[in-house]
Amino acid sequence: MLIGYARVSKSDGSQVLDLQNDALAAYGVSSDKIYIDQASGKKDDRPGLENCLKALREGDVLVVWKLDRLGRDLQHLVNIVQDLEKKGISFKVLTGQGADIDTTTASGKLVFGIFAALAEYERELIRERTIAGVKAARARGRVGGRKFKLTKAQVRLAQAAMQNRDTSVSELCRELNITKPALYSYVGPSGELRENGRRVLEAK
The missing domain is CATH 3.40.50.1390 (Resolvase, N-terminal catalytic domain)
Incomplete structure (x- = not known):
């Protein structure tokens, strides 16, 4: 169709x-x-x-x-x-x-595939610049770190909600007070954990 x-x-x-x-x-x-x-x-x-x-x-x-x-x-x-x-x-x-x-x-x-390769290249450039910026800040005595927008409980809630096909992503984002790109950095469209989500759940 x-x-x-x-x-x-x-x-x-x-x-x-x-x-x-x-x-x-x-x-x-x-x-x-x-x-x-x-x-x-x-x-x-x-x-x-x-x-x-x-x-x-x-x-x-x-x-x-x-x-x-x-x-x-x-x-x-x-x-x-x-x-x-x-x-x-x-x-x-x-x-x-x-x-x-x-x-x-x-x-x-x-x-x-060429478009995807260009996107990967762009992402790696951003990553390299971020790492270089963090190293430069540390060399000047400043230690930075990302403050996560979701708690462990909220990550688990997002996981469960995204596993439900009837969930409105927009409403979930409003409930959690985050944007869609931020949400997708924690969980995927089917509720699978992504990097930020794993880091939150693994944090002590």
Whole structure:
């Protein structure tokens, strides 16, 4: 099944939304299978995207008009598509930069692999700069450390909540008073522990 996602940055951007809807429809996506957000791509709270990702099933194809309609940044985009791939869901970009991405084909997977490599490279650069900054601070007598936003009890709560398919991620984030990227640094979409979560639970 083809499922589409469309987004405009402003609530009055009807023309751009029409353009996206027309392109998705021309590709074969039914109008009732197109999920929409009217919000900045940088915003964490995008209910249309959240519902779209929950609706996708193995064998489906997520279709977007342009690459920048989906992810907040390159790393966010890569994380979404890799999560879809693990579930047997493909990804197709119709136009613009990234139009060669079609994970239903071998060549499209290769192109996306390049995007993923660039995201990994960017992440390693940030990591190296962070380590260098910490070393420099220690050399000057300053010892820094991240203050975790969640307690052990909250991490366990987040784990249990994310294991429930009916959980609203947005509502969980409001309950815990953190952003979605922060939440996903503690637990994954299926409730699996991630680095911050493990560090909190292992702390004495």
